[in-house]
Amino acid sequence: MSITDIRIFGDPVLRQPAAEVTVFDKELRQLVKDLTDTMMDAPGAGLAAPQIGVSLRVFTYYIDGQLGHLINPDLSLSVEQQIGDEGCLSLPGLVFETPRALRTVARGFDMYGEPITIEGTDLMARCLQHETDHLDGIIFIDRLDYETKRLAMKATRNAQWTGQDVPEVRISPHASQVRR
8 A cells, every 4th residue: 555645735846737648657657546545544535646746647436436547637617517516635723615516527647558448427416527637637615606716715824734733624505604
């Protein structure tokens, strides 16, 4: 098992577009294993390579019992939208209602360079979009409306992982709202 530290919001690697994978070798397979082990240990629904400090277009996911990975993803998004709770391992404890496409088709490669297609709705669609955003240097709070993003940025400044002790922040009709 190769569990790696997860980079936290503020780390510059999270804001840089990741490089396309061009070599499908043993090192890439080890990266996929490291991502999978780290994601499962966290636990999380997905984890992108930049979140462990590797600027390559690779992510893993674990949704509804389905474990997988995708390399060099290209997404096709439905026009129909969903709004739902979203969090991130790089922003621990913060959850905000985030708009996403309801359906997603992701095309890319597996760790051996074989083409794969993943189709998803609801949570799988959300995960595919969230992790691909990480590969583009986008963090889910960038997708929030102005007021909610302002609250999210304030919450990141006051979060436990910045050294201060504050409660979990949820901005959602499905949970009590906490604003600081």
